[in-house]
Every structure is written in C-alpha cells, then in structure tokens.
Amino acid sequence: MYPEHHQVVLGTSAVLRVTFVDLQSTEKQILTICPLLTLAVLLCSSSPVSGGKVLVFPVDGSHWVNMNIIIKELHIRGHEVTKLSEAEFALVLTDPAFGGGVFLGHRLGLPLVFNVRWAIQSEGHNVIAPSPLSYIPIPGSELTDKMTFKQRVKNFLIYVITCIQFWYIIEPNYKPFAHRYFGKDVNYMELFQAADVWLMRNDFTFEFPRPTTPNIVYMSGFQ
Template sequence: MYLSANLGLFILLCALSRSYASKLLVVPVEGSHWVNMKVLIVELHSRGHSITVVRGSSSWYIEEQSPLYTSITVDNGEFDDDFMEKFLPRLLKMQRQGKSFWNEMALADEMIRFVTETHKQSCNMTAIMFENETLMNSLKDAAYDVVLTDPAYGSGVLLAHHLGLPLVYNVRWTVYGEAHFDIAPSPLSYIPVSGLQLTDKMTFSQRVMNIMTYIMIRYKYSKNFGSPYQEFTQKYFGPNVNFFSLLQDADLWLMRNDFTFEFPRPTMPNVVYMGGFQCKPAKPLPGDLDRENMQRLSKLHHDQPMKPLDRAIFWIEFVIRNKGAPHLRAQSFRMSWIEHQSIDVILTLMVMVFVFALVTAYTMKYFCLRLFRKKVKHE
C-alpha cells in the first residue's frame, strides 16, 4: 500500500513537471558564444524543456545532431577561414614588435570589414528562413514559448519579432557594442568605454577621450554592423520599424557580467546578472599574491544567495510562465532622441525664461518711461 502510494505520487509529480515543460527556440552565435549558450541548453534540457536550435550550414561548433536539442540548419554561405589565418599572425606580430597608431587603424578597419561581412551573412541566413514559407509555417505551428538568443548577431531578434514571441538574451555584447550602452543609462563621465583601460575615476582629458571614443565606436558599429539589419528590418517589417528598437525591446537581458570584476553603473529591472554561470570556484594557491587576489575575488563572486546558473534558468522560466515580461521593460527606447534627452523640455523652459525676461524688461521700460515723462511734465 505504501509502495503504491509513493509510485502514484511519483507519477503525479512527473506528469506535473511535464505539464510545465516548454518549447524554446534558440538562435545562438558561433564560437566561444556557443560554449556558454550550451551551458544554458544543458540545464534547460535537464529540466524537461524542449529545445530547437537554429544553426548555419557552415557552423564549426554547433552540432547538427544532439541529444539536447533538435536543429534547424540554414544555408549561410562559406566562412572565410583565410581571413583569420592571415589576420591573427599579423595581430601577434604587431603585439611583439610594438603598436603604432596607423597599424592599429589598418587592422581595426580590416577587422570591421570582416565582421560586417559576417553580419551580412547573418541577414542573408535570416532572409532565407523568412522566404521559406514551409519553414516559417512550421515554426509558427510549433508554438514556441520563447526565443533565446545572443544579440551579438541580430538573427534571433528578427526571428522573435516575426514570430511574435517573447525574447530573452544571453548577452555580453550586441550588434552595437557593450550591452549596457543599449539598454541602461550610461553616463560617460564615470562609465569607461570597454577597451580603453580607463577606470570610473577619470581626469578631464580621459573623459574627453572616453566620449570621443564612444561616439566613434557607436558611429562605426551602427554604420557597418547595424546597417544590414536596418535594411533587412525595413524590407520585411516596413519603413517605420527600427532594428535598434527591436533589439532594445527584449523581455529579459541575462548579462554575463558581475560587478565583482566591473565598475558599478546604472542598470534596469529586466537586466539579470549571471556572470560566472559557467565557471567553478578557483582553487587556492598560497604564496602568489596575484593568485591569492584571484581567490579572494572568486570567493566574493560566489558569495551569492543562489547560483548564477539557477538565477538565469529561473528568469527564463519566469518569462515563459508569464508569456513575457513587459512590466520590466522601460519605455525609454520608444522615445525619440529629443524626448529621451528632454531637449524639448529644456528648449521650452528656455523659451519661457526668455519670454518672461523680455516681458519683464518691456514692463520696466514702460513704467520707467511713464515716470520720466511725468517728471519732465511736472518740471
């Protein structure tokens, strides 16, 4: 009797757990980005969720056959192996021989051209999917609960918008650069641009450098990396749809950051930090100051109420259970630049002050003239 009751309870729990199992459409990014995305996939699969992964035909690391997921393979052209074989030795040579401004600029431009081509490939792959009516109908019929993607490339953003699905990011970088700059308030007076090796305590000249670098990076990334997606967005969604707004419209940003290792900065309610979710605690190695410092930081990082991976999975399932998280999204991205920076309010207040000063000056002039005329008449 006791055994049969336990068996019945076990069957009931299994049935309940399956009833909460959901369907995720995962659009990952190749290379090291896939390594950490796979950690999430393994954990989601272990919890009974059904996962479909969209991969390119030239993928290096994303397996077509896997016990963790089913895959959709889309033609995305051939990857330029020769570029990396030539570029990396030149980069190492420059590091050994010393940097020069012109060499760095030439390498940077060459790298930008290469990455631009990979973004165009991403758009082409997405276009192939959109034009395949059978595939798109099957994706709609599959009734996925959420799209999980890495926004370093924009295919997942476009696909989620087309299917009308909640969108969750596994993110550190986006098409436009460091992710915080796309979603959170980021005052450049104390938030250094990545790669400048500045701190949150900058001198005047460093702040000038920080702002100029930020403007240059945003311009280059928007022009070279964002343009293919903007053209794609206008073609398939209409001229009034902006890709950057689609990017910002994600329900949840799972950030691969941890403020143990980064400077404090403003954040948003739909940003959840899961830095180190794929890592294990560092082992203590006494006698080495640097390693002891690493151990201290590791201990500080792991002193959390729950593991970063558990936190990430909870919030993915939160979005699934609630069919999105629009209540966590700020409206700032829906505003124009003028509204966002309150330029219209500032100009209105300035006009009011100017009109008030003008009226005051005119009134004073009027009464002064009347007083002067009375005085002259009396005399």
C-alpha cells in the same frame, strides 16, 4: 470500611491508567496525521509546472560555449530545446551579437530572451541601460569610473569612434532589412531594446558601479 475505601482507590487508579493510555493513543494519531496534513497543504498550494519549448538561435565561436551550458540546464529542467522546426514555442533564446535571432523572435511574435555580454551595437549595458560617459568607461578604453577631465575626453572620443563604426558598417546592413520585413517606421535598434529578459554574462563584482534595468539578470561565472 477499609476494604470499601481500598476498592475506590483501585478504581480511581484504573481510570487514570486508562486515561493515560487514551492520551498516548491520541498523541500518536496526531503525530501520524500532521505530516499528512502538511503534505496535503503543500500539494494544494503549489502550482503545476511544465516544461516549455524553447527556440534557440545561437551564435558560433566562444558565444556557443555559454549558450551550450544554458541549453543543457534547460534540458535537465524538462524543457524541450531545438534550433528550428514547425512547432509552437514558448520563447526565443538568442545571443544578440548578431541580429538574426532578434528578427526571428519578433517575426514569430514570441518573447525574446538574450544570453548577452556583447550586442551587435556595443557592450550590452550600453544598449539597454543609461551609460553616462563621465563615469562609465567604454570597453577597451582601459579607464575606470574615476576619470580626470582628459580621461573623460578620451572616453568620449572612443565612444564617437564606436558610433561611427556602427553607423557606417553595421547599420547599413540591418536598417534596410528591418524596413523591408517589419515596416518603414521600425527602428531595428528598438527591436533589440524590446527584448523581455537580458541574461547578462557578468556580475557587479567585476564591474564599476553603473545604472541597470529591472529586466537584466546577472549570471556570474560566464564570460
């Protein structure tokens, strides 16, 4: 009786050992397959990315220092950047301190991206975003967002002087050009405001609270 019982025990033990070995083998297979499945899911869910051709219309001087940094980063990310050729481009990148790049972008019918701090009309925000003079100081006024009545009058007078310079010095050069090449009903100010993305070379850390727009992207560390 005892030998038969002993054989049964040994048989059960052998089955348990085989089962345990099978479980270990299955776990190893799962651990091997899981990373492969994860990689396959990531590859299937990710969209293909390819570099595009960017037409750059830069401005010389200190403005080029900022533009050059952006151009180098575009090169690193696989984009083809050039100043002018007869190829097809994805967009135009320009500094609106002068209007040449703006006119070129609209002439070619391409998306327009600004590398901007100062536009030809005024500070960039004043062109694209609401800028109430009661608490938005004009650059150079040495005022803050908390102004007395006299300071608000000063801010308004500086704004008027800026507008006069714009109306009598800048606009007479750009308005005829816009009418000649884009039509009599085209306001060149609207061409500036129609830019798709404004890469603003400042940050709220250095600004007083002010309204902004969804297509303004703030870049810290630029002038």
